[in-house]
Amino acid sequence: MTREAxxxxxxxxxxxxxxxxxxxxxxxxxxxxxxxxxxxxxxxxGCEGCGEPIPKNDTRFxxxxxxxxxxxxxxxxxxxxxxxxxxxxxxxxxxxxxxxQLDNGTWVExxxxxxxxxxxxDLDRQIRRAARRLVRWCARALLQRLx
Numbered sequence: 001m002t003r004e005a006x007x008x009x010x011x012x013x014x015x016x017x018x019x020x021x022x023x024x025x026x027x028x029x030x031x032x033x034x035x036x037x038x039x040x041x042x043x044x045x046g047c048e049g050c051g052e053p054i055p056k057n058d059t060r061f062x063x064x065x066x067x068x069x070x071x072x073x074x075x076x077x078x079x080x081x082x083x084x085x086x087x088x089x090x091x092x093x094x095x096x097x098x099x100x101q102l103d104n105g106t107w108v109e110x111x112x113x114x115x116x117x118x119x120x121x122d123l124d125r126q127i128r129r130a131a132r133r134l135v136r137w138c139a140r141a142l143l144q145r146l147x
Contacts, residue, residue: 012085016087019076019087020060020078020085022060023060023076024060024061025056025057025060025061026043026059026061028061029061029063029073030043032063032071032092034069034092034096035069035094038096040071043059043061043073043088043090044056044059045059045077045086045087045088046086046128047079047081048086050079050082054077054086055080058078059075059077060076060077061076062076068094070091071091072090073089073091073092074087074089074090075088076088088100089101091107097110
């Protein structure tokens, strides 16, 4: 079974089209300096279809600061190989804690503080790769049981 068959296709909404049209390029948003001196130098999101990183030039950003020194960054990118639109919302707290929003709207937080720039793309990539490995392992185990 292919990846496309297991993940439902998400149709771009009017909000998605507006975000791509009005979104900022990475150079207009980053770097963000936090009160404790940490710098967020960029965000790289992964494709929701294949999990590969989406290049900066194919990603648009929205940056908000709802309360002082708390940054909410929404990234919207188009994967050139899958032709899928992927969205990722991150929140950086003043002390450097990273939070990301799941599809159901809940926020998940890292349990550690960073002493250097926050490598969001590494966390996102590691989580997606681990999930893909788990899915492949489960599929192989299920096929073996069916034989």
